[in-house]
Amino acid sequence: MTNIVKSQDVRTIALGINVTRAAAALPSTTIGSIFTITGGRILIRSLTGLVVTTLSGTNATTVGLTPTYTGTSAPAALSSAGTIPVTAGSPLISKLDGGALIVVASGGIIAPSGWIAVAGAVTITTASTVTGTVQWDITYVPLDIGASVAAA
Numbered sequence: 001m002t003n004i005v006k007s008q009d010v011r012t013i014a015l016g017i018n019v020t021r022a023a024a025a026l027p028s029t030t031i032g033s034i035f036t037i038t039g040g041r042i043l044i045r046s047l048t049g050l051v052v053t054t055l056s057g058t059n060a061t062t063v064g065l066t067p068t069y070t071g072t073s074a075p076a077a078l079s080s081a082g083t084i085p086v087t088a089g090s091p092l093i094s095k096l097d098g099g100a101l102i103v104v105a106s107g108g109i110i111a112p113s114g115w116i117a118v119a120g121a122v123t124i125t126t127a128s129t130v131t132g133t134v135q136w137d138i139t140y141v142p143l144d145i146g147a148s149v150a151a152a
Contacts, residue, residue, distance in 0.1 A: 015045045016141035021151035023052035023133040026084075026126050033152035034136045035122040040144025043114040047122065048137045055086040055132030086132070116143070121152060 011018060021034050122138065140149055 011139070015139040016043070017149070018137060018139045019149045019151055021136040021138075023050075023135040025133055026055070026130050027124065028129040029126060031123050031125045033121040033123050035138050036150050036152045037117055037119050037121065038148055038150070040119060040142070040147035042117050042147050042149060043141040043143055044117055044122075045114050045139040045141060046137070049084075050135045050137075051084065051086070051088055051090045051132065052135050053131075053133040054088045055084065055130050055134075084134070088132075114141070119147075 008018075019035065026032070117140075136151075138149055142148065
């Protein structure tokens with residue numbers, strides 16, 4: 001008897017839990033949440049976006065982690081500003097190391113190491129007003145019992 005493992009189970013074993021945020025408009029020159037982390041720490045394994053509806057213009061965009069705790073230091077950015085492609089079907093990938101946002105024509109990458117995040121939000125900041133939509137995916141491993149991620 002053959003035991004077939006579902007592709008979603010392979011992804012979960014290799015990368016962790018996947019959460020998809022449905023395609024939505026980017027925030028206009030402001031900070032917008034794309035994912036919410038609750039219940040404790042997680043290890044972010046990947047963060048990817050896909051342009052679903054063609055965007056108007058070119059936008060320098062920073063994807064950053066904003067913790068909910070209060071403190072004197074600003075949260076570290078997952079990536080520095082990068083230019084998001086405007087064509088529908090174009091993927092964008094964050095290296096998760098504070099480096100430049102990676103824009104690729106097709107395919108993607110997996111970060112060589114994860115990014116530990118506390119309860120808070122994964123946010124995106126755009127430099128200008130834009131129309132069009134982007135779908136976001138995050139894969140993560142909960143480090144604390146009860147830690148989870150939801151699309152914002």
